[in-house]
Amino acid sequence: MALADRDFLIAPSILAADLARLGDEVHDVLEAGADWVHFDVMDNHYVPNLTFGPPVCKALKDYGITAPLDVHLMVKPVDRLIGDFLEAGAASITFHPEASEHIDRSLQLIRDGGAKCGLVFNPATPLYYLKHVLDKIDIVLIMSVNPGFGGQSFIPEALNKLREARELIDASGQDIRLEVDGGVKTENIAEVAKAGADTFVAGSAIFSKDDYAATIADMRRELDRLRSV
Numbered sequence: 115m116a117l118a119d120r121d122f123l124i125a126p127s128i129l130a131a132d133l134a135r136l137g138d139e140v141h142d143v144l145e146a147g148a149d150w151v152h153f154d155v156m157d158n159h160y161v162p163n164l165t166f167g168p169p170v171c172k173a174l175k176d177y178g179i180t181a182p183l184d185v186h187l188m189v190k191p192v193d194r195l196i197g198d199f200l201e202a203g204a205a206s207i208t209f210h211p212e213a214s215e216h217i218d219r220s221l222q223l224i225r226d227g228g229a230k231c232g233l234v235f236n237p238a239t240p241l242y243y244l245k246h247v248l249d250k251i252d253i254v255l256i257m258s259v260n261p262g263f264g265g266q267s268f269i270p271e272a273l274n275k276l277r278e279a280r281e282l283i284d285a286s287g288q289d290i291r292l293e294v295d296g297g298v299k300t301e302n303i304a305e306v307a308k309a310g311a312d313t314f315v316a317g318s319a320i321f322s323k324d325d326y327a328a329t330i331a332d333m334r335r336e337l338d339r340l341r342s343v
């Protein structure tokens with residue numbers, strides 16, 4: 115899809131929010147203009163960190179959050195958490211192909227539960243699996259850091275991966291979002307969009323600032339500027 119026609123979404127990662135005030139933080143960032151809420155699930159097994167699970171996702175729904183909750187599973191095994199996240203109100207669930215015993219089955223479980231599904235690729239994981247499931251996914255998520263921690267620097271090689279994924283998606287003719295996660299900020303968002311991304315996860319770049327609305331507006335200005343060139 116041509117850059118000018120792309121609909122860009124900003125998905126703040128709650129990993130960087132003040133977790134003691136999570137409901138308010140998510141409310142505030144949505145009021146500030148965010149589109150999705152990115153929900154990083156880490157299990158201290160697939161990645162060396164531990165975050166939150168389905169009860170926290172449900173608590174956000176119960177708090178009144180209606181924006182899509184974009185659940186990124188950094189867990190192994192994958193399947194046994196899918197049902198609980200579907201029940202908790204996840205709008206989309208993505209997982210790492212190498213963490214799933216049966217990729218097609220995991221995708222099917224998510225779709226059967228009515229959520230959007232997708233695959234996540236770490237910086238050194240090839241897009242190899244993609245071609246077999248392009249007609250069955252809604253999201254491709256490219257990690258631009260090694261998963262497990264917020265606040266890391268963007269790995270430049272991810273730009274090549276984004277270009278490659280964009281070509282595959284466009285050639286497939288499918289309606290698939292190309293999401294990017296890790297080290298995305300106002301200063302690099304245009305370059306990342308130019309490489310093909312349309313959905314931007316940003317944690318520390320947004321939550322470390324006092325004014326979320328100004329930060330998100332700055333990001334959108336960068337994206338608009340790129341679109342108008």
Ligand SMILES: O=C(CO)[C@H](O)[C@H](O)COP(=O)(O)O
Pocket residue numbers: 127129130152154186259260261262263264265266295296297298315316317318319
């Ligand atoms: O999935 C993640 C780490 O595994 C985070 O979502 C990601 O790193 C975003 O944080 P930041 O914008 O601070 O880099």
